[in-house]
Amino acid sequence: MPARALNGLESLENFVKTVKSGKSDFTQTVTSPARTGEAPRVKNSSGTFEFQRPGKFKFQYKKPFEQLILADGTSLWIYDADLNQASQRKQSSAFANTPAALIASATDLSALRNEFTLENAPEKDGLVWVSAKPKSADSTLQTVRIGFKGEALQQLDITDSFGQRSLINFATMQLNPSLPASSFQFTLPKGAELLKQ
Numbered sequence: 001m002p003a004r005a006l007n008g009l010e011s012l013e014n015f016v017k018t019v020k021s022g023k024s025d026f027t028q029t030v031t032s033p034a035r036t037g038e039a040p041r042v043k044n045s046s047g048t049f050e051f052q053r054p055g056k057f058k059f060q061y062k063k064p065f066e067q068l069i070l071a072d073g074t075s076l077w078i079y080d081a082d083l084n085q086a087s088q089r090k091q092s093s094a095f096a097n098t099p100a101a102l103i104a105s106a107t108d109l110s111a112l113r114n115e116f117t118l119e120n121a122p123e124k125d126g127l128v129w130v131s132a133k134p135k136s137a138d139s140t141l142q143t144v145r146i147g148f149k150g151e152a153l154q155q156l157d158i159t160d161s162f163g164q165r166s167l168i169n170f171a172t173m174q175l176n177p178s179l180p181a182s183s184f185q186f187t188l189p190k191g192a193e194l195l196k197q
Contacts, residue, residue, distance in 0.1 A: 008120045008130035011148035012102075013109050019151065021052040022103075024173035026059075033163040049170065051104040055091065056184040070186050071100065077186040086188055087195040099144050099156050102132060121145055127154050151175065 006014065026049045032041040045064060051057035054073075061067040066081035071091050079086040106112045115136070121129035127147035134141050140161050147155035152175065156168040188194055 006128065006148075006150070008128040008146070008148065009109070009118060011128050011151060012112075012118070012130045012146060014151050015148065015153060016106050016108060016112070019053075019153075019175050021050075021176055021179050022153070022173050023050045023177050023179065024048070024153075025171040027169050027171075028061075029167045031165045031167075050179055050183055052179055052184060053104060053107060055105045057100055057104040058184060068186075070184065071104065072184045072186060075186075079186070079189070079192070084189065084192045085195060086186070086192055098141070099158055102144060102146060103153065103156075116144075 025046070027044065027046045030043045030045075032043075034040040045061050047059060047061040047063070049057070049059050055071060056073050057069075057071050059067075059069040061069075068077070068079040068081075070077045070079075074091055076089045076091045077086060102112060102116070109118065112118060112132070116132040116134055119131045121131040123129065125147070127149055129148075130146045132144045132146065142159045142161055142163075144159075145155075145157040146153065147157070152173050153170055154173075155170065156166070158166040158168070160166075
């Protein structure tokens, strides 16, 4: 008898318990709500993504603009190559009820349930889904949907409180690769301006 396929919550639980690091290329499509008489605005970008539990991740955007979003366990860094500007924030205050917390910080579902209401969502596009709604009233997120193919994270579908939707597709994600510590260290490029937040 074939093994029963996992539902979304079971896939998420397996992911947070057994996947300690990951690496993937990604594409992101951001759709802003339509203004009166205008079509919705759509922006596409792509790059690479790496994470390591607990609390380290790196989104390296390559197209159409170079940008780095890096969490090193203490600080959240955002670096814009075109402006040659970086900003630094305390990770703990910037991180709690964000999609990054779902991927990179929690080590079990009970930790996630402190921040999010989690529910299985209907299967779609060959993926099993979990819907995560932040419990915090002042969250900038409305909902995050997390799509899995088996144990592999495949998609994040994020809607913020302004109705903007971000769809992140991960190409084949490598699970538990060995990542060097330098992957999650930020060095301010020469001549770059640092904005403290």
